[in-house]
Amino acid sequence: DIVMTQSPATLSVSPGERATLSCRASQSISSALAWYQQKPGQGPRLLIYDASTRATDIPGRFSGSGSGTEFTLTISSLQSEDFAVYYCQQYNNWPTFGQGTKVEIK
């Protein structure tokens, strides 16, 4: 299985600041990477697919980059509704997920 490793585990950010989340794959996955946002008691919400394509209705402050084994999700200016847990997922093979990064209010 391809192992996905996210860092940091927790990110403390003030509203309006930029947040940068990292995801590393244990082997090359080309651009077969998705990012999801999950809030307590809810199912995940697709943010980004194909490493850098925003899903429908996702605000422009969310952007994804990377290819191969190193990927980044950037939230340019954090809004109150963005404090949540973020997961990356590879789909070069059958899906595996990272362990998540919690973005909390500083």
Place this chain on the structure above:
Amino acid sequence: EVQLLESGGGLVQPGGSLRLSCAASGFTFSSYAMTWVRQAPGKGLEWVSAISGSGGVTYYPDSVKGRFTISRDNSKNTLYLQMNSLRAADTAVYYCAKFPTYVATANKYFQHWGQGTLVTVSS
């Protein structure tokens, strides 16, 4: 608007069985592959099964192969997960989710997710 509503979770003893359902609406159900993904309490996400739009092809990871069966009834817009020989390690919230494609072997990310149903395996 796409809606996915899971049901059927509950408390079951080790070795027992349970069938989950996912009622879909807001899209042409038979045109999309579907999947189940679980999340153990306080943990990350784990993919547990997938099925093509027709229902003719299914996929499982080794952790559930031979114990779980995914199926669908396109006339009822409903996805199912039959879970047998349940173990404590199967305790999780189970989500159904929609692929962006008819086949489950391409673009294996998930556009829409339900709210989940909790399965607890305990004596």
